[in-house]
């Protein structure tokens with residue numbers, strides 16, 4: 001989808017503001033290597049880097065990655081689809097803030113890509129919309145579309161229950177350390193036109209599909225329908241529900257190791273070579289310090 005990059009950062013600063021405690025859950029350590037998956041314009045990527053970690057921001061939007069690169073030229077960013085990115089180096093952690101719900105095509109494929117990018121014991125720490133997220137906003141959209149005789153809108157998000165996402169993580173080779181599910185009513189501080197502005201910003205593709213002359217009246221109706229639940233004296237609220245988790249990649253199931261070649265008779269083994277001492281921060285001493293290789297559009 002096309003993102004309104006400038007508005008995303010200014011009007012919805014809460015996406016990053018609410019990420020601060022998530023960063024504490026990630027607890028990045030100096031010299032760790034961390035992926036920020038769905039990094040957007042790099043707001044959290046720079047926070048992770050500020051704690052001394054080496055960080056790679058990945059986002060499927062070329063516009064977002066370009067904005068991230070120009071705002072944070074000293075950091076690494078790559079364009080990649082979370083469903084099937086592969087990366088040539090192993091990471092200590094994958095972090096994702098308010099992005100996994102956009103990766104709705106095949107959530108287990110995302111988990112599998114994350115698993116393959118992590119070293120055994122590596123952490124997957126994320127926050128996303130959970131089941132019931134934006135229920136009032138979505139109900140207003142669906143009702144307005146129906147009232148105007150439009151086909152049911154196809155929503156681009158995935159908002160799982162904790163049980164469903166936990167099952168996916170466990171099936172995907174993770175051990176869950178924390179799974180939190182909570183309401184997070186959030187002020188739409190810079191949405192003067194309330195729910196209508198929210199739709200314009202987060203679901204522009206829904207509006208693009210309706211006849212242009214209907215868009216204004218349709219969004220007015222969304223506002224009327226959503227107002228009783230979401231408009232306060234102080235302004236509009238969004239009825240966010242958050243799923244926050246921390247999981248650890250189990251040892252084993254190492255996708256990056258090639259399957260064994262067809263069996264040949266065992267050759268006589270030479271005596272073992274002396275081993276180099278371990279590297280100071282847990283990375284293999286033999287690892288080349290080259291940039292990681294992403295299989296998808298590494299230069300954007």
Ligand code: BEZ
Pocket residue numbers: 098101128129133134157202240241
């Ligand atoms: C969210 O962050 O929960 C969200 C953002 C845009 C659309 C739907 C949900």
